[in-house]
Amino acid sequence: MPQGKQVQAMFSGIAGKYDLLNHLLSLGMDSHWWRRMARCSGAAPGQRFLDVAAGTGDSSLALARRGAEVVSTDFTLEMLKLGPDKFRAQGRDRLVWASVGADAQRLPFRDASFDGVTICYGIRNVEDRPRAYREFLRVLKPQGRLTILEFSRPSHRWLRFLYDTYSLRLLPRIGGWISGSPEAYSYLPASIRSFPDQPALAAELAAAGFGDPSWTNLTGGIVALHSARKPEAAPGAIMGA
Ligand SMILES: C[S@@+](CC[C@H](N)C(=O)[O-])C[C@H]1O[C@@H](n2cnc3c(N)ncnc32)[C@H](O)[C@@H]1O
Secondary structure, eight states, X not given: OOOHHHHHHHHHHHHHHHHHHHHHHTTXXXXXXXXXXXXXXXXXXXOEEEEETOTTSHHHHHHHTTTOEEEEEESXXXXXXXXXXXXXXXXXXXOOEEEEEOBTTBOOSOTTOEEXXXXXXXXXXXXXXXXXXXXXXXXXXXXXXXXXEEEOOOSSHHHHHHHHHIIIIXXXXXXXXXXXXXXXXXXXXXXXXXXXXXXXXXXXXXHHTOEEEEEEEEGGGTEEEEEEEOOTTOHHHHHOO
């Protein structure tokens, strides 16, 4: 597993090609998955959302389109700086949004300051997940919801076989060729395979102190949408750490 600095360097290197490759390698499913994430998150007018590891801003845009005020945060500034143009092109006057460079493990926000926290394809890259979960709990208001969109484990054997063939053989070649960074696109399938599957991630969230962890498989479980709530009296709320 690469360390934080290596992850930053990897995303800095592919930032300019990230959106194109996302779209291409997901066979156009990326927008659908973000829309489902935004709907599941409960984002709505009058709510304040933090999108962690927001990258080039598409996950944040999906939340802002539902009327929520969104703060995007990421520790790779080369990714984050591609967001503003996207928001501008969407008519920024209608969307309330800001971006802040930050590490998911040390969020520069006040306790209980967000109605929802989201992280899309980001938690897999975080070195110390329990530490990030503590931060998510801290910045969430009581009963606030954490939504995680992440690559996961397809539920059917035949789909797993097809997906393995695609992601282990084809995806690294196409990704490496277009981005000029073969390591980044070999890292992607490897990191997905070493990441907890759906039940294990739900258990991890429960162990971290979240309530009601649940998940929904998208596209047969290639991607999973995890949801959990900060309890009324969560550890972060008590300690205010
Ligand atoms: C695959 S991109 C996802 C971007 C965006 N959420 C999306 O859906 O397209 C993963 C992002 O996570 C960020 N990231 C990884 N580890 C991080 C950390 N510890 N703190 C903040 N951002 C992190 C990377 O910089 C990268 O921009």
